[in-house]
Amino acid sequence: MAIEINKEVSQGTVEQRMVYESGNEMAAYAAHQINYHVMGYFPISPSTEVAQFLDLMKANGQHDIKLIPADGEHGSAGICYGASTAGGRVFNATSANGYLYMLEQMPVQSGTRFPMVMNLVCRSVSGPLNIHGDHSDLYYALNTGWPILMCRDPQAVYDMNIMAIKLAEDPDVRLPVIVASDGYFTSHQKRRVQTFAHKSDVHAFIGEQPKQFPHVLDRNNPITVGPYMNEPDYINNCYQQSEAMYRAGEVFDRIRKEYRILTGRDYPILDLYRMEDAEVAVFLMNSSSEIIKDVVDQLRAQGIKAGSIAPNMIRPFPQKQIAEALKNVKAVTVGDRADSYGAYGGNMSLEIRAALFTHGNRDTMVISRIYGLGGKDFYAEDGHAFFELAIEAVKKGRVDVPFDYYGHTPGDPNNKPRRVLEPMKYEDLKTGLITVNKDEETGQLKVKVPPIRQLTKKPKRLAPGHGACPGCGIFSGLELFFKGIEGDIVALFHTGCAMVVTTGYPYSSHKATYIHNLFQSGAATLSGVVEMFWERKRRGELEYLNLPDDFTFVMITGDGGMDIGMGPAIGAALRNHKMIILEYDNEGYMNTGAQLSYSTPLGHRTSTSNVGKHQGGKLFHHKDTPQIMAATNIPYVFTGSEANPQDLLKKAAKAQYYAQNEGLVYGKILITCPLNWLSEEQIGQTLIDQAVNSCFFPLYEVENGVTTITYNPEEKNKRIPVGEWLKNMGKTKHLTKPEYAEALQSFENEVERRWSRLKAKHENPYL
Numbered sequence: 001m002a003i004e005i006n007k008e009v010s011q012g013t014v015e016q017r018m019v020y021e022s023g024n025e026m027a028a029y030a031a032h033q034i035n036y037h038v039m040g041y042f043p044i045s046p047s048t049e050v051a052q053f054l055d056l057m058k059a060n061g062q063h064d065i066k067l068i069p070a071d072g073e074h075g076s077a078g079i080c081y082g083a084s085t086a087g088g089r090v091f092n093a094t095s096a097n098g099y100l101y102m103l104e105q106m107p108v109q110s111g112t113r114f115p116m117v118m119n120l121v122c123r124s125v126s127g128p129l130n131i132h133g134d135h136s137d138l139y140y141a142l143n144t145g146w147p148i149l150m151c152r153d154p155q156a157v158y159d160m161n162i163m164a165i166k167l168a169e170d171p172d173v174r175l176p177v178i179v180a181s182d183g184y185f186t187s188h189q190k191r192r193v194q195t196f197a198h199k200s201d202v203h204a205f206i207g208e209q210p211k212q213f214p215h216v217l218d219r220n221n222p223i224t225v226g227p228y229m230n231e232p233d234y235i236n237n238c239y240q241q242s243e244a245m246y247r248a249g250e251v252f253d254r255i256r257k258e259y260r261i262l263t264g265r266d267y268p269i270l271d272l273y274r275m276e277d278a279e280v281a282v283f284l285m286n287s288s289s290e291i292i293k294d295v296v297d298q299l300r301a302q303g304i305k306a307g308s309i310a311p312n313m314i315r316p317f318p319q320k321q322i323a324e325a326l327k328n329v330k331a332v333t334v335g336d337r338a339d340s341y342g343a344y345g346g347n348m349s350l351e352i353r354a355a356l357f358t359h360g361n362r363d364t365m366v367i368s369r370i371y372g373l374g375g376k377d378f379y380a381e382d383g384h385a386f387f388e389l390a391i392e393a394v395k396k397g398r399v400d401v402p403f404d405y406y407g408h409t410p411g412d413p414n415n416k417p418r419r420v421l422e423p424m425k426y427e428d429l430k431t432g433l434i435t436v437n438k439d440e441e442t443g444q445l446k447v448k449v450p451p452i453r454q455l456t457k458k459p460k461r462l463a464p465g466h467g468a469c470p471g472c473g474i475f476s477g478l479e480l481f482f483k484g485i486e487g488d489i490v491a492l493f494h495t496g497c498a499m500v501v502t503t504g505y506p507y508s509s510h511k512a513t514y515i516h517n518l519f520q521s522g523a524a525t526l527s528g529v530v531e532m533f534w535e536r537k538r539r540g541e542l543e544y545l546n547l548p549d550d551f552t553f554v555m556i557t558g559d560g561g562m563d564i565g566m567g568p569a570i571g572a573a574l575r576n577h578k579m580i581i582l583e584y585d586n587e588g589y590m591n592t593g594a595q596l597s598y599s600t601p602l603g604h605r606t607s608t609s610n611v612g613k614h615q616g617g618k619l620f621h622h623k624d625t626p627q628i629m630a631a632t633n634i635p636y637v638f639t640g641s642e643a644n645p646q647d648l649l650k651k652a653a654k655a656q657y658y659a660q661n662e663g664l665v666y667g668k669i670l671i672t673c674p675l676n677w678l679s680e681e682q683i684g685q686t687l688i689d690q691a692v693n694s695c696f697f698p699l700y701e702v703e704n705g706v707t708t709i710t711y712n713p714e715e716k717n718k719r720i721p722v723g724e725w726l727k728n729m730g731k732t733k734h735l736t737k738p739e740y741a742e743a744l745q746s747f748e749n750e751v752e753r754r755w756s757r758l759k760a761k762h763e764n765p766y767l
Contacts, residue, residue, distance in 0.1 A: 012264040012265070013261060015197040018193070019192075020192055022189060023157040027119045027121075027158075028054045028057070029195060030158050030161035030162050031161065032057050032063040034202060034203075034206065035063050036090060037066065037090065038068060038083040038089075038090050038091070039066070039091045040076040040090075042075065042098065044073065044096065044098035046131065046183035047093040047120075047121035048593055049188075049593075052593070052607045058610070059610035059614055060612045067608070071564055072101060073094055073099070073101040073102040074520075077102035077106070077109075078105060080116055080118070084109065084114035084116045085112075085216050087218075089209065091116065091117055094121070095122065095137060096124060096137045097125055099141070100125060100140060101520060109146075110146050110241065113175060114176065115168035115176055115177070116168065118178050118179070119178075120138060121182075122180055122181065122286075123184075124136055124374045129499075130375070132376075133184045133372075134338055135285065135337035136337075136338035138180050139347045141315075142314070145245065147252070148178045148180055149167075149177065149252070149312065150310075150314060152289050153186055153287070153290065154189070154190070154193050155191065156267070156312075157179065158193055159263070162259070163252070163256065163267070166205065166255050167255055169209060172250075173244055174213065175248060178315075185375075186287050196263075246316050248316060249316040253268075269312060270322070270325060272325055273307060274308070275309065275325055276307075277305055277328070278306060280306050280331050281332045281333075282309070282333045283335065284309075284335045288372065288378045291378060292383045309322070317351050319359070323355045329364050330393075330394045331366075331394050332352070332365070332390060333387065334367065335369055335370075335372070336348050336368065336371070337370075337371065344368070345402075345403050349403075350368075367389045369386065369403075369404060376407055382406070423511065426487065431455070434447070434448065434449050436653050436657045445658075447654055452483070461478075461482045461512055462478065462510060463509045465509060467504065469681075471681025472671075473672035474497060474558065474671050478582075478584065480645055480649070481652045481667075484649040484652025485554075488513075488551050489553070489554050491512055492516070493556045494555070494559075495518050496559035496561055497558065499556075519565045520568060522555050522568070523555060523581060524568045526579055552580065552656050553580065558586060559586065559591045559592075560595075561583065562598075562623075563597055563599075566628075573634045574632055578663055579665070580655050580659045581664065584671045585670050586673035586676055587604065587677070590673055593607055594606050594675060594676045596618050598622065598623040600622060602617070602618055602750065603735050605730075616734065616740050617735070621747075626668050630702040630707075634665065635703070637666050637702040638655065638667045639700055640668070640699065641669060641688050641691075641692050642685070642688060643692055644699055651667065651710075670691055670692075676731065677729045677730070678731045686728070690720060690724060693719055695714075695751055696751050700762070707758065707767070709758060723736060
């Protein structure tokens with residue numbers, strides 16, 4: 001389908017400008033023109049860029065939105081709900097498992113009728129983990145009570161975001177609205193897009209916020225939000241919400257007509273292409289719906305009466321319009337980019353069947369196909385295959401296979417995953433070179449480790465060949481820690497760089513048993529493994545299975561995993577399971593592209609703490625995770641660094657002893673990340689050493705409540721100013737400029753405060 005520029009450029013009554021941007025950029029652009037009050041957010045691919053673009057614009061003074069980085073998607077949804085109850089305009093963006101994590105909050109917001117707009121940049125829901133686009137997250141949204149607008153391209157993302165806030169705030173609707181686009185198809189692909197040239201025209205279109213909406217900041221009219229309801233009040237509330245949802249379809253139809261006059265672009269409830277006399281049709285949503293139009297044209301050229309249907313809104317579901325569009329169609333193939341497992345069809349195919357049945361159509365044959373899962377591309381030839389299914393059904397007068405997957409393969413048994421690496425031998429791992437003994441008088445552990453060269457024969461737990469960035473410190477840090485662990489381990493890795501770059505199916509870099517689970521679930525998952533181990537050991541089942549009985553259980557977290565995963569980690573610590581939680585700290589959410597985490601220090605630049613005229617990097621201090629975990633009274637807490645290898649080896653040996661004999665251990669190692677730190681890859685070791693010697697990352701341990709500094713740069717005359725460390729990283733060079741002197745001073749003061757407090761604890765065992 002050739003591009004006709006006169007059709008691409010819409011003519012309306014307002015001044016417009018042309019840009020060339022992606023869907024994520026256009027979501028952010030629309031949000032900044034609306035100038036929302038608050039955005040609560042948490043990064044997850046592929047929606048992360050929306051917050052990044054807004055933060056960059058904020059640093060340059062282009063909008064006044066208060067951007068609040070949450071500790072997880074559940075937290076971001078809570079921030080947005082709270083902000084909406086306070087009467088302002090609220091915005092968010094998320095994807096996939098992030099949406100599922102906030103799912104509990106979705107019906108709370110719609111059920112209490114507080115408007116907001118959320119961009120759902122659709123992505124596969126794991127597991128196994130896949131970060132590419134399909135609609136498996138979108139289908140979870142169908143029953144949450146949010147109207148859902150659909151976006152086939154970046155132009156639609158922009159336009160729907162402008163219309164969505166007007167829809168959400170309409171007095172006849174008053175519901176939060178989802179704007180859904182396809183991850184990595186629409187979100188990242190750049191297209192020509194027309195926008196309002198002036199913010200004032202956007203504000204004139206969306207109008208002022210309705211004054212009659214109740215909110216919690218009206219002191220003269222106090223309200224109760226979300227009370228406990230018995231029947232019949234609850235069913236009455238749900239009925240009113242249901243009525244509002246159906247009204248949303250009518251209101252959107254009115255809004256899109258107003259928008260068409262202003263911009264020349266129209267978004268009817270159904271996008272019908274050559275359906276006026278169609279005998280066969282294909283129903284697809286979002287990005288695929290544009291491709292199918294080419295196929296329709298090609299079939300029409302062959303004399304086949306083909307047409308296509310794509311919804312611009314799926315909640316409320318356009319049941320009557322669907323039935324009308326299909327009344328003369330003999331067969332329709334419905335493509336669903338997610339399965340409703342066990343229901344013999346994807347959600348859209350089931351709802352289309354229901355629409356036809358409800359409106360008396362028993363003749364149109366419906367073929368359901370699940371396609372495009374995990375970001376699998378949809379091409380014109382796939383569209384032809386979908387039409388061929390409908391054409392064949394018309395010829396036969398029946399549908400032979402009403403439901404199936406499309407695009408899957410049976411696989412070749414000759415290519416099944418095979419073990420590439422031989423399992424490590426227990427005797428190679430149990431070297432006996434490291435000894436740990438408990439001092440009967442003090443209760444402290446005495447550890448003896450050999451020179452590192454004697455441990456070089458000990459096999460690496462991770463094989464070479466992973467896909468980490470050059471200079472990544474994760475694996476050198478982990479391998480050094482693992483050198484101090486004797487015997488077998490069972491490792492659980494949170495989602496993050498260490499997980500993603502080592503487990504590209506069908507291969508794995510892990511030589512030991514490995515489990516993956518999501519950030520917020522890792523500690524709980526491994527605690528279940530640990531307790532099953534001890535219970536099966538108690539029952540004598542491990543001896544029967546001929547398994548070793550001295551596993552060390554280690555959870556590896558990083559890339560901000562102790563933000564979203566903090567709650568479950570504290571829960572595991574309070575239960576005191578016999579396991580190790582080891583955090584590699586690279587000071588950012590690196591697996592999603594270098595966003596700020598709570599471990600990012602004050603003033604440091606990330607993709608969501610940009611530096612500009614109106615903002616100088618991260619606005620609050622970094623989280624002191626070791627002290628938080630020490631407050632749970634677990635047996636052992638430590639910090640470590642590969643720049644001090646003997647110190648880390650001793651702590652690893654101690655960690656193993658406590659994890660096998662007494663309870664939970666938490667350790668944190670600082671690792672270099674050239675991508676996040678904007679530093680040369682070859683100076684990673686130097687940067688880690690400087691972080692330790694500046695006392696930003698002090699090396700210490702808390703053993704049964706007693707704090708000991710294990711390396712004191714002051715005593716060795718090696719302490720350096722914090723600025724000496726900062727000047728070697730691109731993310732902090734701005735802090736050396738006079739205009740950021742206040743931020744630098746605040747950061748230095750906090751480093752000194754924490755170091756002084758740590759020295760006091762070192763000197764007093766009761767602190």
